[in-house]
Amino acid sequence: MISNGKNNNVTLDFQPQQIDLYNDQGQQFTSAFPGYMNGIQLGVLRSASPGAINPLNNLNFWLFLLISTHNHDFYCVNQDIRVVPALVRWSAANQIPCEDLFQLERRLQTAQNYSKFLEDLAVDYNQLATDNHYPTLVADLAAIYWE
Numbered sequence: 001m002i003s004n005g006k007n008n009n010v011t012l013d014f015q016p017q018q019i020d021l022y023n024d025q026g027q028q029f030t031s032a033f034p035g036y037m038n039g040i041q042l043g044v045l046r047s048a049s050p051g052a053i054n055p056l057n058n059l060n061f062w063l064f065l066l067i068s069t070h071n072h073d074f075y076c077v078n079q080d081i082r083v084v085p086a087l088v089r090w091s092a093a094n095q096i097p098c099e100d101l102f103q104l105e106r107r108l109q110t111a112q113n114y115s116k117f118l119e120d121l122a123v124d125y126n127q128l129a130t131d132n133h134y135p136t137l138v139a140d141l142a143a144i145y146w147e
Helices: 081-093 104-110 114-131
Strands: 009-015 018-022 028-032 037-046 061-069 073-078 098-100
Touching: 009 081, 037 081, 037 114, 061 081, 061 114, 081 098, 081 104, 098 104, 104 114
Parallel strands: 037 098
Antiparallel strands: 009 018, 018 028, 037 061, 061 073
C-alpha cells in the first residue's frame, strides 16, 4: 500500500506485463507498463522507532523501492524485504533495469535465514546508506508507504 501523506492510499498489484495502481476505494486509476518504465531501484531504510514501526523484526529495516516511469517516479516503502527476489524476477522478465545497490537479492540468497540477513544488514547498513546516498531513516523519507 502506498500513501502520499494526504490520507490517500494506493495499492500496487504486480501483473505479468504491468503494475496496476488502485486507490483506497479499490478502484484502479492507472497502470505502469514496462515500455514506459525507466527502471526500478531497490534500497533499504531503517525506521526511527525500534520495534514500534515494523513489527516484522526488531531491526526495523524497510525495503525502499523506486519505480521510475517516463512521466512519474513512485517511491515505496515495504515492511518485508523478502519480496526482493520476486521484484527482481518481475523486472528481468519485463526487461526493466533493476538496480540493487545494497545487493539485497544476493544477501537474501546467501544468508542462513531472514534473521541472519537482518543482522548482517545491520552491520553494514550505515556504510551502504552513505555509499548509495540514501536517507538513513524512514522518517527522513517524507513520501510514501507501501505495504
